[in-house]
Amino acid sequence: MPDDRSTLTRDEVAHLARLARLAVTEDELDLFAGQLDVILGSIARIGDVAAADIEPTSHAVPLQNVARPDAVIASLPRDEVLAGAPSVEDDRFRVPQILGEEE
Amino acid sequence: MAELIELSAAEIAARIADGEASAVEVAQAHLDRISDSDAQVKAFLHVDTEGALSAAKAVDDRRRAGEPLGPLAGVPLAMKDVVVTKGLPTTSGSKILQGWIPPYDATVTRRVREAGIVMLGKTNMDEFAMGSSTENSAYQVTRNPWDLSRVPGGSSGGSSAAVAALQAPLAIGTDTGGSIRQPAAVTGIVGHKPTYGAVSRYGLIAFSSSLDQAGPFGRTVEDTALLHQVLAGHDPLDSTSIPEAGPDVVAAAREGARGDLSGVRIGIVSELTGIGGGYQEGVLASFRDAVAILRSLGAEVVEVSCPHFDYALAAYYLIAPSEASSNLARFDSVRYGLRVGDDGTHSLEEVMSLTRERGFGAEVKRRIMIGTYALSSGYYDAYYGQAQKVRTLIAADFTSAFGQADVLVSPTSPFVAFEVGERVADPMAMYVNDLCTLPASLAGTPAISVPCGLSDEAGPALPVGLQIMAPAMADDRCYRVGAAFEAAYVAGNGQILAGVPRLGSVGAGADGAAR
Numbered sequence: 238m239p240d241d242r243s244t245l246t247r248d249e250v251a252h253l254a255r256l257a258r259l260a261v262t263e264d265e266l267d268l269f270a271g272q273l274d275v276i277l278g279s280i281a282r283i284g285d286v287a288a289a290d291i292e293p294t295s296h297a298v299p300l301q302n303v304a305r306p307d308a309v310i311a312s313l314p315r316d317e318v319l320a321g322a323p324s325v326e327d328d329r330f331r332v333p334q335i336l337g338e339e340e
Numbered sequence: 341m342a343e344l345i346e347l348s349a350a351e352i353a354a355r356i357a358d359g360e361a362s363a364v365e366v367a368q369a370h371l372d373r374i375s376d377s378d379a380q381v382k383a384f385l386h387v388d389t390e391g392a393l394s395a396a397k398a399v400d401d402r403r404r405a406g407e408p409l410g411p412l413a414g415v416p417l418a419m420k421d422v423v424v425t426k427g428l429p430t431t432s433g434s435k436i437l438q439g440w441i442p443p444y445d446a447t448v449t450r451r452v453r454e455a456g457i458v459m460l461g462k463t464n465m466d467e468f469a470m471g472s473s474t475e476n477s478a479y480q481v482t483r484n485p486w487d488l489s490r491v492p493g494g495s496s497g498g499s500s501a502a503v504a505a506l507q508a509p510l511a512i513g514t515d516t517g518g519s520i521r522q523p524a525a526v527t528g529i530v531g532h533k534p535t536y537g538a539v540s541r542y543g544l545i546a547f548s549s550s551l552d553q554a555g556p557f558g559r560t561v562e563d564t565a566l567l568h569q570v571l572a573g574h575d576p577l578d579s580t581s582i583p584e585a586g587p588d589v590v591a592a593a594r595e596g597a598r599g600d601l602s603g604v605r606i607g608i609v610s611e612l613t614g615i616g617g618g619y620q621e622g623v624l625a626s627f628r629d630a631v632a633i634l635r636s637l638g639a640e641v642v643e644v645s646c647p648h649f650d651y652a653l654a655a656y657y658l659i660a661p662s663e664a665s666s667n668l669a670r671f672d673s674v675r676y677g678l679r680v681g682d683d684g685t686h687s688l689e690e691v692m693s694l695t696r697e698r699g700f701g702a703e704v705k706r707r708i709m710i711g712t713y714a715l716s717s718g719y720y721d722a723y724y725g726q727a728q729k730v731r732t733l734i735a736a737d738f739t740s741a742f743g744q745a746d747v748l749v750s751p752t753s754p755f756v757a758f759e760v761g762e763r764v765a766d767p768m769a770m771y772v773n774d775l776c777t778l779p780a781s782l783a784g785t786p787a788i789s790v791p792c793g794l795s796d797e798a799g800p801a802l803p804v805g806l807q808i809m810a811p812a813m814a815d816d817r818c819y820r821v822g823a824a825f826e827a828a829y830v831a832g833n834g835q836i837l838a839g840v841p842r843l844g845s846v847g848a849g850a851d852g853a854a855r
Contacts, residue, residue: 245713253709256716257665258672258689260697261705269706272767276657276710279768283654283726286733293728294735295550296580297536297784297812303579317443323679330674333688 245274344369349415349509349563356399356414363396363403363414367458370416374460374507376844380488382480383502385421386429387461392416395458402456411590412566413456418502418511421462422469423554424543425449432545433465433495435478436699437677446543447575448512448554455570460508463498467701468668469519469547471495472773475764476703483760484527485840487800490757493523493773496557500527503557505843510567511557516548517656518753518777520555521789525752525805528791528836530564530822531557533777535812536784537582540575548663549580551656551781559837561790561823565593568815582813592816596823602638604821606631607745611649612776619754622795626804627751630792633828634749634821644744646737651730652778657771658714658727659782665711668704671696706767735783742811747821750776752789752805756798780809788818790826791836803836 247270254261254269261269315328324331344352344366355361371389378384399414419425422432424442426449431437445453452459466476474482474497482497484490485505492501496513500523503511513520515533524531532555539554546552556567568589575581608631614624635641673679673695674688681694700708714723741748753773763769780787792806806825810817829836 250709253712254705255693257705257708257712258669258693258696259700259705259708260690260693262697265702265705268702269709272706273709273713276706276767276771277713280654280657280723283651283658283730284722286648286651286726286730288726288729288733291729291732293725294731294783295728297735298582300537300580300582305576313443318675321440321443321676323673323677324682332674333682333684333686333691335688 245270245277345373345506347509348560349412349558349566352415352509353412356403357409359403363399363458364393366414367392367396367416367460370460370508373844377505377507380483380843381485381501381505381507382482383418383463383498383505383507384461385431385464385479385498388428388459391428392458392460395453399456399458410455412510412570414458415510416458416460416508417452418461418463418499418508419449419452419459420496420499420511420513421465422514422545423448423512424545425459425462428462430462430545431479432469433467433477433479434699434701434704435678436671436695440676444543447540447577448571449543451570452512457510457570463496463502463511465498466495467704468545468664469495469514469516470664470703470707472518472522472770473758473763474498475760476701478701481760484757485843486528486757486802490759490802491526493526493757495519496523499557500524500529500531503527503529503559504837504840509559510563512554512571513557514544514552514554515781516551516660517781518774520557521777521787521805521807522753522773524557524789526757526803528803528840529557529559530561530788530790531555532564532568532788532815532818533780533786534568534572534815535582535586535786537580538586538786538813538815539571540578540581542575542577546667548660549667550663551660561819561826562590562593562597565589565819584813586813587816589816589819592820593823596820597827599637599824599827601634601821601824604639604747605745606634606639606641606821607644607741607748608641609649609741609748609750610643610645611647612750614754618772618775619751620756620795620797622797623751623754623756623804626793626795627806630806630825631749633825637824637828642745644741644748646734646741646779648730648733648737649779652734652782653771653775655727655730655734655782656774656778657710658723659731661707661711662714662724663711665708665715668708671699703767731782734779738779738783738785738811747817748809750807752776752807756795756802756804758798776807785812786810786815786818788822790822792825792829794836794839801839
């Protein structure tokens with residue numbers, strides 16, 4: 238990706254879609270390239286804020302790392318979980334082939 | 341049964357406790373109202389008639405057995421479809437989860453059930469809570485009961501519409517950048533975003549984990565407080581849940597309803613008063629009237645400046661899409677939901693891409709790609725990292741403002757409800773709906789929206805919301821000031837929902853035949 242983000246090209250959007258595992262259509266590439274560019278243009282002003290020495294925030298109340306007691310508890314029943322899966326085989330999630338032919 | 345659907349949650353609970361009405365009668369009255377009006381409003385994605393009647397019967401049985409009932413036992417509620425409900429379809433407004441029946445309850449759902457609250461069904465929403473109009477739902481467009489050609493706000497628009505349409509006295513929403521407050525404002529009801537961490541996120545389908553917060557809708561501040569009290573509290577299943585008990589918001593609402601705000605300092609945030617334009621004049625006029633009412637109740641009104649609020653939109657539209665792109669990676673076509681292209685010729689990665697392409701709508705794809713961009717190597721510090729630092733500056737602005745004022749006020753949204761279709765083509769036109777609500781989201785601080793008037797600038801008279809913001813863990817201040825304002829507003833102008841036109845065959849407002 239270029240350093241200058243003044244415009245987001247169609248190819249860059251196609252690259253983002255690949256990274257995000259979205260099989261976008263040609264029409265969507267045209268639409269999104271324009272829209273994403275406008276959105277990125279309006280959020281780019283975040284860089285105008287001088288924040289070099291500022292700590293980041295993610296919670297209104299500072300919290301310590303939380304660990305639960307090391308106790309064994311029941312997991313969700315297998316059948317109930319598999320009931321929501323798109324494809325099941327031998328009491329497990331069935332997935333399509335992971336390696337391509339060429340591999 | 342028109343009368344039962346017009347009662348507040350507090351009144352319904354009292355009638356059930358006194359035996360003047362049964363919980364089954366109350367549930368049936370609301371289910372009838374839904375059948376009668378939802379073809380117009382389209383608030384619900386799923387109505388659970390059988391479950392509602394059986395939960396209601398359980399409340400009636402407990403009452404007959406002399407068991408103690410909670411303060412909302414038997415009161416019906418509409419649940420936003422982002423909250424998982426065991427045995428009830430949960431889609432988060434997305435095709436990718438069509439038909440999924442969760443095997444467990446969210447903590448919010450469990451608390452609702454344990455309180456004896458009767459869940460009527462699941463409400464429509466923008467897909468994965470991304471939107472401000474509920475038009476991004478993959479299923480249907482919910483209509484604003486005030487004017488069926490307009491949106492009910494979003495993303496919790498099914499919940500806000502259900503409460504305004506008298507389909508339920510209470511509802512649950514989630515608020516990431518304003519998704520409880522803005523829909524409450526544009527439908528003339530009350531909605532509160534609690535302090536981040538006050539209500540458990542366990543079982544909420546995650547959008548932006550550092551911002552998402554569930555909260556209550558009601559038609560009165562007291563009802564909203566009663567539901568808040570049920571929802572809030574520490575949950576070991578959510579590592580960001582605040583371990584201390586929150587304030588007593590019901591007591592605060594009741595204290596506020598006495599109408600005395602003397603000694604309370606209220607800050608108007610200069611950056612949220614429309615100085616740069618972009619706010620409707622009718623909204624600003626209602627806001628000025630609201631401030632005058634607060635002053636008449638004895639409050640001291642001061643002006644405060646929060647300069648970094650101007651960067652809230654930019655920070656939000658980096659943080660939320662970044663976290664969304666990560667959270668939504670779980671929709672991989674393996675464990676739940678849709679799978680497309682699994683025909684033996686496509687690899688897992690291709691099936692995943694085809695599934696996500698088919699299962700996600702345009703706004704979700706846009707945000708996933710913005711987030712992917714902002715988190716890419718070399719951009720993280722400049723975007724996500726910088727936005728998290730700006731959050732610190734926004735929180736510091738709040739801290740400084742809360743040194744001068746006990747609560748801060750602003751309009752909840754720059755606009756009243758807009759027409760269906762008016763803003764869908766332009767993502768930025770949709771995003772500016774959140775201008776006033778984003779600062780409290782980013783700081784994790786609580787804020788409530790209370791109806792504060794009507795504006796006819798955009799055509800018909802439509803409701804305007806007053807946003808009241810408080811420091812973290814001081815949600816009680818939102819309720820106290822909100823209830824005081826509501827009491828004064830209703831005394832001077834009557835119930836705002838009396839202005840909702842007739843829906844279905846039963847009157848919902850001033851012109852309702854059943855009154």
